[in-house]
Amino acid sequence: MARRTVGLLGGSFNPAHDGHRYVSLLALRRLGLDEVWWLVSPQNPLKPTAGMAPLAQRLAAAQRLARHPRIRVSDIEQRLGTRYTVDTISRLQQRFPGSRFVWLMGADNLAQIPRWHRWHEIFARVPVAVFDRGDAAFRALAGPASRRFARYRVRDPRALARSRPPAWCFLFIARHPASATAIRAAAKQRRQRKG
Numbered sequence: 001m002a003r004r005t006v007g008l009l010g011g012s013f014n015p016a017h018d019g020h021r022y023v024s025l026l027a028l029r030r031l032g033l034d035e036v037w038w039l040v041s042p043q044n045p046l047k048p049t050a051g052m053a054p055l056a057q058r059l060a061a062a063q064r065l066a067r068h069p070r071i072r073v074s075d076i077e078q079r080l081g082t083r084y085t086v087d088t089i090s091r092l093q094q095r096f097p098g099s100r101f102v103w104l105m106g107a108d109n110l111a112q113i114p115r116w117h118r119w120h121e122i123f124a125r126v127p128v129a130v131f132d133r134g135d136a137a138f139r140a141l142a143g144p145a146s147r148r149f150a151r152y153r154v155r156d157p158r159a160l161a162r163s164r165p166p167a168w169c170f171l172f173i174a175r176h177p178a179s180a181t182a183i184r185a186a187a188k189q190r191r192q193r194k195g
Contacts, residue, residue, distance in 0.1 A: 003100045004035065004098060005031075005032070005034050005100045005161040007027045007033045007037070007103075007104045007129070008103050009024060010077075011038075011041060013058045013059075013062045014058055016038070016058065021068070023106070023131050024071050026173055027129060031102060031161055033161060034070065036104070037073075038062055038074065039074055039077055040062055040075055040077075041077055042078045045084065045117070059075050076088070083117075084116070085117075086117060086119070086121045089101065089103065089122060093126075101126045102160060103129070104128075105128065106136065107131065107139075107170070108133045110128075110130045110140040111139040111140040113143075123152070123168065127154070127161060127163050127169075128169075130170045131173055134175045137170075137172075140170075153167075155169070157171055
């Protein structure tokens with residue numbers, strides 16, 4: 001029996017937006033995944049706590065936005081008590097041995113992944129799909145992670161989920177304009193105008 005393939009899209013989702021859904025739908029189609037799980041992080045270690053909405057609020061907003069039977073929104077990092085991506089992936093692999101996981105990320109994250117805790121172990125544990133994020137693509141493809149794992153780059157996205165790690169691919173896609181940072185800034189401006 002074929003193993004279920006699951007894309008993992010981690011992040012603060014502060015707030016979740018149509019760009020998350022857009023990438024998830026592309027991942028389902030272009031990578032041939034069975035599901036995408038949104039892992040709503042209690043607190044990204046690299047982001048400040050100031051301005052971070054409560055987890056329950058971010059989770060509820062993500063669930064309203066997902067609107068797809070194959071996109072599942074989860075607070076599993078909170079329930080597992082994991083802080084770092086590599087530990088979350090490890091625990092998910094232990095908990096769901098019948099699933100084959102693929103880490104999904106934007107090019108902006110690939111460019112700064114060397115700041116992540118034990119980042120190279122992520123590539124050793126699961127295939128990684130990187131989605132174009134405009135200007136970040138050039139930095140990402142010239143960055144340390146791309147150079148270190150250059151010989152493991154997979155050209156056919158549909159082969160990625162079946163590839164043994166380390167394996168990664170870069171998907172050039174039409175850019176989606178949504179940005180959590182821009183959404184928060186616009187909300188702040190609206191509050192200031194009302195105040």
